[in-house]
Amino acid sequence: MSRSWERKIQKNQSQLNKQRKKQGKAPLVASKSASNPVYTYKGRSILMPAFLLVFTAGYTGISLTGGAYKQAGSMFWITIACYVFLALLFMLRRPYLSIGKDFVRSRRFTGDRTLFLSSIKGISVQKGSIIIEQPKGGNWIFTRLFNRYPTDEMTERLRAFAAANDIPFAEK
Structure with a gap:
């Protein structure tokens, strides 16, 4: 690509970014260059997944000892699985x-x-x-x-x- 073409691209992108800034939108990210x-x-996120797992363990322990999980049926186990999945998601999303x-x-x-x-x-x-x-x-x-x-x-x-x-x- 010629340099003049690159300058045209940069000029057009800067004009577009100015317009996007006035509209309150995020500017376009320029391509990575050397x-x-x-x-x-x-x-590494540790605090939020640990909190979610401790909360889930407490919720499970209280529900199992009280017998409340019998009334909820499979929804109880789906809730537990969703909390564990959320903890995993926070752990992997660095x-x-x-x-x-x-x-x-x-x-x-x-x-x-x-x-x-x-x-x-x-x-x-x-x-x-x-x-x-x-x-x-x-x-x-x-x-x-x-x-x-x-x-x-x-x-x-x-x-x-x-x-x-x-x-x-x-x-x-």
Whole structure:
């Protein structure tokens, strides 16, 4: 592909992204290239699956000793299976943080979210946790304890990201 063709594609994509931003829609993600690498750090969700399994075990224990499961019939066992499936789903759907040239992206509880430079107020780092602050809305918190993120590697990449984009970076 010629360079002029690539420039036309980038120009059209930036115009389309501006229109989508005005409409409140997420911008189109540019194709990955060697000049703009995206670094992705994956964690492991442990807390929510553990809570669901403990809740399911308690519910099952109480229902079996009380005899309430006899009235529910097969619906009781379907409910138990659904809770176990939900715990498995949370375990396999790994949380992540992707750091690009001008954005950070993460899987939140409601789906994948992207923060662009204008939406990042600052980045705070403590031992074992990282906080990405926003002007409005909740802060994004990544911890080694709850989600098993590699926070040391993420800190180095976020430090470079903050320096390149003039974002306040605080280390405690």
